[in-house]
């Protein structure tokens with residue numbers, strides 16, 4: 001009897017089930033070597049792995065001795081087939097990591113199917129799934145996340161059968177057919193009534209496998225926790241034994257072992273843990289590559305990540321649990337799973353000293369459910385978002401779970417660092433910028449950073465400024481301004497600050513701005529100096545050189561945005577010495593879903609008097625017919641529900657845009673339409689134009705001598721779902737009608753263009769910004785309005801709704817319409833013109849009526865637009881057309897393609913008015 005009590009016990013246990021010491025010894029030796037003497041793995045489940053290995057060895061030997069020549073031949077083929085088969089999970093995921101390839105096998109790793117029939121629909125998606133710990137998923141005999149209920153039930157049958165009939169068959173076995181034929185893929189390996197059939201069935205199964213039909217059941221089956229030795233499955237969890245002393249392998253066994261998991265020594269696995277837990281545990285919406293951070297990228301399985309998360313989840317782990325650590329001393333995902341077992345249905349939040357926060361959610365409802373399959377992260381997020389939008393009536397269509405989780409992290413940080421508040425107040429402003437502080441800072445008129453503004457009790461920590469682009473925290477404002485051109489909006493950090501500012505509804509700066517007429521007048525904020533040259537050394541030229549970044553320095557913008565969210569009233573002051581001569585918290589007066597502030601840091605001009613409207617209004621004669629009766633079946637999708645974009649076949653509303661919806665699921669205009677629309681503006685001559693027989697536009701100018709039509713571009717329309725449609729308001733084919741959702745701001749441009757519109761957040765290409773909203777006028781009405789206007793130059797540029805005049809036949813005067821936002825309009829009235837390379841393009845949108853003489857004109861970004869960039873649109877002006885009723889302005893767009901520059905004129909057909 002061996003002296004080592006563990007060895008002795010192993011022998012004893014094996015003996016109990018009729019296995020001699022002689023047989024146990026070499027296998028045990030081999031296993032010990034394989035598992036790095038990790039006895040826990042061998043002893044687990046009453047020496048299941050050991051028994052498996054012994055049976056497998058026996059099986060292989062028996063097969064070897066019986067094998068006729070033709071089978072050997074077959075095995076060669078089988079080996080080849082195995083070579084062609086997608087690699088087993090662990091190896092696959094590793095390859096992926098090493099080679100950076102999005103191998104389809106990552107998914108397949110958890111598929112019942114094997115061989116050529118391997119196919120998972122979501123391959124690419126999952127391959128990119130951030131935070132999916134494929135390694136964790138692939139350890140040990142896998143619980144297949146695609147295993148059908150029947151397959152799951154078959155587990156014990158297989159394992160019992162494998163057990164030479166020495167163990168009682170699980171009651172579940174009786175639920176399965178006695179013997180599965182070839183038409184039942186997992187049949188032969190699932191149920192084997194007696195040991196005599198074993199080799200035969202193995203052969204069958206491999207034949208099937210070669211045909212790509214045989215699922216590798218043995219390797220991917222779930223094991224029930226209560227399984228005892230007799231339930232042992234294939235020895236598929238053994239490391240490839242080649243070269244292991246003490247075990248001679250037959251070719252057949254080698255073949256079998258090719259199917260076996262190659263279990264690296266530093267990644268012990270837990271046979272008990274249902275593998276589907278792993279991906280759930282490690283799903284992270286936003287992977288971070290930040291080394292040393294606790295919010296790791298689980299898909300890359302950074303050791304820190306596993307460790308931190310495991311540590312966070314560890315909770316009540318037994319002290320004596322003998323799960324080995326990996327070779328680098330860190331715990332493995334295996335532990336993560338195990339620990340998770342005890343923490344499911346919990347939310348865990350942890351932060352690192354780097355100020356990063358990790359939120360993890362454990363779900364137990366799927367445990368043990370054989371019908372459970374791993375959804376893609378994208379699908380999970382989408383569903384949650386849909387639920388939030390529907391059930392919780394989240395009004396913002398751009399609500400995202402990822403953002404929500406970010407918010408959670410931020411709140412966690414904020415709350416967690418409150419105690420540090422006072423310390424933060426006295427922080428040296430020259431200190432390193434630290435995103436962890438999520439701060440807002442102000443710039444005083446002398447350009448130095450003022451960190452004294454936080455006077456609120458128990459407020460989150462003191463705002464801290466991001467350093468200006470030139471790195472000089474104490475530099476002058478001019479420095480900051482001039483450096484802005486190179487930086488765009490400050491990378492990442494400023495955006496965070498902006499968002500933070502917006503979210504702090506009663507934050508530390510509450511009431512900082514002087515509020516006219518309010519009783520309590522808290523300290524006035526030290527706002528940035530104006531850009532008019534009146535103050536200190538600030539130079540207008542320098543500011544103007546801010547280039548593409550819009551006009552205001554980013555830091556100022558942070559301030560403004562922050563103040564915007566705090567200040568309940570507008571403040572306009574006439575003294576140019578003040579940093580902001582005019583500030584309006586919300587020019588929409590609550591009519592948009594989002595507030596849109598207005599700020600003037602350039603001169604003392606007040607906002608123009610106009611009525612903000614969020615929807616077009618008819619001035620007088622314009623004829624619009626929105627009757628439901630006009631909307632036919634071709635123009636609506638009454639049988640749809642929820643979100644039309646999720647339909648496999650687009651509904652009738654996609655007809656207008658060529659049978660496919662104009663929007664992506666992200667709410668962006670699809671490339672093709674976007675490109676076409678941009679091209680129409682840039683090179684109108686290349687596109688189809690319609691020439692009216694009797695142009696209503698010309699008619700409106702002069703009824704006596706009607707000039708020939710100058711042509712109208714035939715534009716592509718977006719058609720959105722509407723009231724007659726069965727889908728809901730959050731349907732992805734309803735973007736424009738949901739209104740403005742982006743953070744925008746009206747500001748005084750320093751280049752002399754007057755007011756302009758800018759974005760306070762980064763915008764992707766194809767994003768809806770706003771609609772041009774104004775009074776709907778007939779062209780005749782507009783003509784008389786403009787001609788009566790003493791200074792037509794100051795008239796907000798009207799737009800002609802002529803995108804489909806060609807299909808409308810001869811239009812009556814009341815059908816030839818345009819929009820004028822001069823007196824009644826929305827934020828689009830502030831959008832300035834830029835020749836040729838503007839960052840927005842207008843696209844006609846059909847919503848309420850299929851009559852295309854009236855439609856909505858919506859602006860979409862032509863490219864990614866950085867926070868603080870001015871939003872522009874090419875009005876299509878021909879600066880040489882001196883006959884035009886609206887006098888052309890002297891263009892200050894700054895584009896190198898400007899059509900109004902002092903050089904040979906680039907004339908172009910004037911679009912619309």
Ligand SMILES: C[S@@+](CC[C@H](N)C(=O)[O-])C[C@H]1O[C@@H](n2cnc3c(N)ncnc32)[C@H](O)[C@@H]1O
Pocket residue numbers: 608752753754755756793794795796797828829830831832833834889890891892893
């Ligand atoms: C639709 S409004 C834009 C808002 C306007 N800047 C304001 O202050 O209300 C059009 C007017 O803005 C001015 N504008 C727009 N783009 C311009 C440009 N590129 N250069 C100079 N002025 C421009 C012209 O006065 C034009 O008539």
